[in-house]
Amino acid sequence: MVSLNKVVRAFTHEGARGKRLTPEMELKRALMNCLLWEDQFYEDGVAIADRIKALVPKVAPERTAQLAVAAREAMKLRHAPLLVVREMARSEKHRPLVAETLERIIQRPDEMTELLAIYWADALGPQQQRKRQPVSAQIKKGLARALTKFDAYQLAKYDRDGAVRIRDVLFLVHAKPRDAAQEKVWKQLVDGELPSPDTWEVSLSGGRDKRETFERLIAEKRLGGLALLRNLRLMQKAELLRQTIADAIEAMRTDRILPYRFITAARYAPDFEGELESAMLKSVKGYAHLPGRTRLLIDVSGSMFHPLSAQSEMTRAEAACGLAILAREVCDEVEIFTFSNDVVKVPPRRGFALRDAIVNSQAHGGTYLGKAISEIDRKGDRLIVFTDEQSHDAVPAPKGRGTMVNVASYQHGVGHGAWTRVDGFSEAVIAWIAASEETMH
Known part of the structure; x- marks a missing residue:
């Protein structure tokens, strides 16, 4: 399997058009390359990319932070901006911006654990025998601020087994809860007593009536766009009213769904091809020109x-x-x-x-x-x-x-x-x- 290090080096190699790139341009291109590997970046257990590692200290701290934010908010990346922040924490001139940048780019609870997994990548080998590096104060401060963003539902949904758990983050950073209600939620997290999140996976696996479950999830707007597309065939099998499904497709958010997903959905739910095509064309509005x-x-x-x-x-x-x-x-x-x-x-x-x-x-x-x-x-x-x-x-x-x-x-x-x-x-x-x-x- 090709490693990310080799991927980034190939992508940022000068000479494609005989034009020399500045470190900032190279870093931007390296981040754009991560658009292609987002699903594989962490799963492959890839070491920190040498190219990004070398470029971060060469780019002005403010621009590095802006690129990390843009990678998360505009490019919709998850792991690449975390990697950039981890490298910022290594650089004395970049370090003062780490907490603020990290707080902004963390948008899901599991991104906190992924950041620590990246931070400790050198130590977490197959046998996890090497000692974990102490976490910098700025990283701790950013994680502490990010922790306060999430409610009980979000914490329960993304609290998964792994080398690093969300409660490990809580113990590490000694975050202060916003109020008594959040303090109670954090105690439940530590004790493993958070209520099961009301997701479609949990609801359907619990043996409840599938038609009633889907109708409730749709009415309460708890079924995201991708989940809706993936479950069209199951909804038809559960005998939901056609109009209920059609209305859900029309109302779904499409800004993060690309055409191939609608094509696949139409293969399994051809009766809704008209509605799916309308949603598909809506999904490309405002896309890159x-x-x-x-x-x-x-x-x-x-x-x-x-x-x-x-x-x-x-x-x-x-x-x-x-x-x-x-x-x-x-x-x-x-x-x-x-x-x-x-x-x-x-x-x-x-x-x-x-x-x-x-x-x-x-x-x-x-x-x-x-x-x-x-x-x-x-x-x-x-x-x-x-x-x-x-x-x-x-x-x-x-x-x-x-x-x-x-x-x-x-x-x-x-x-x-x-x-x-x-x-x-x-x-x-x-x-x-x-x-x-x-x-x-």
């Missing part, structure tokens, strides 16, 4: 119709279609092509109609990526390729701005060469391309 002319090239070869992974029901083709739907909405001018044995131009339709046009454009045969690029690449245009990179022929260098997005999620790595390569599927690919181009200009 790609100016100028763009050509999209989408792989529809046979291998693209395999699942992303053994744990995923989504196919690589669905991932690619989701990204194409998003790109169609955010590009100034766009032309869309598919490739397999041949190259086919498809109409720039919107939503599920674009998905259908892509999937039905040609037979799902071989992967002649080189031939396809040679046919459609045009100087002055942006070219974005969505593929699993199982090409039968040589791939030429792009004539202009070329990004190769490998949606085979088992491969991870970002590198610069003639192509800007993005190996690994992410919800943030389009935002990453926009931000990357902005950094280069």
Whole structure:
């Protein structure tokens, strides 16, 4: 498995366009790269990224703090900003801003435990035999302030087994509760007596009537957008009224949900394709903008119709279609092509109609990526390729701005060469391309 250290080094290597980057620009690009690895960053037990580790002390403290906040609030990252703050705590000139920055970027209780896991990463080996490094006063102060943000429901929901628990954070920082009510909650946390959170998982696993449970969760607005999409089939099986489900889809928050999730949901709940398409198109409003002319090239070869992974029901083709739907909405001018044995131009339709046009454009045969690029690449245009990179022929260098997005999620790595390569599927690919181009200009 490729380590994050190698990923970051490849991504920030100078020479992609022969332009020297400042440490601040490199740090920004390293953080943008973490958009692609957010789900894997902590699970892989990756050591602290050498590149970010080296860059933080080279960037002005105020700008470093601003980048950490932007990574959390604008880029919706969780672990990358925690890593930046941990590195700030190592630097004497950055240290005074640690508590304030940490308080702001921690938005979920489990991020406190993740910060400590990152802080102690050097000590927490497989046998956890090495001594944990003492936590700095600024880190403790930031964690103490963050602890007061959360109520009993949030603490119970995110208090999970692990090397570091939320009550460990409480013991470590000696935080002061806001009031008597919070003091009582913290005592329950320490004693393991917090009431079980009223989540859909807990409610459904408790053996309650599924229809009544879903109706209550929807009425009380306790079912988030992703949970709603994942449970559409179960709701239909529980015989909820169609209008109840349709109203829930219309009312759901879509700002953090990308098109491929709606595509997958529609596969299992085709009766709601109209409502899901409306929600999907609403979800891309206000997303990152790609100016100028763009050509999209989408792989529809046979291998693209395999699942992303053994744990995923989504196919690589669905991932690619989701990204194409998003790109169609955010590009100034766009032309869309598919490739397999041949190259086919498809109409720039919107939503599920674009998905259908892509999937039905040609037979799902071989992967002649080189031939396809040679046919459609045009100087002055942006070219974005969505593929699993199982090409039968040589791939030429792009004539202009070329990004190769490998949606085979088992491969991870970002590198610069003639192509800007993005190996690994992410919800943030389009935002990453926009931000990357902005950094280069």
